[in-house]
Amino acid sequence: IGTIELDRVEDAMAIPREAVLHDEGRPFVWTVEDGVARQKHIVLGEQEDGMVQIRSGLDGSARVIVDGRGAVSEGVEVEITSN
Secondary structure (H helix, E strand, O other), X not given: XXXXXXXXXXXXXXXXXXXXXXXXXXXXXXXXXXXXXXXXXXXXXXEEOOEEEEEEOOOOOOOEOOOOHHHOOOOOEOOOOOO
């Protein structure tokens, strides 16, 4: 058994792992922009404690849908109930 030490990533963005879905093997999340759902393909990084790092595809202001994401489709109006 070996140990691999990874570099620390400063100011990394991470989201709950359950927010990530896959479309033909490509990871994506649902976000809310101007009150409607938008699909955003992302590049994943390290995973730890139920969180996954986002290397690209989202910015720090993105509002990611975690609950109810299975009932979402592109352009559907979304009501935000919590932050």
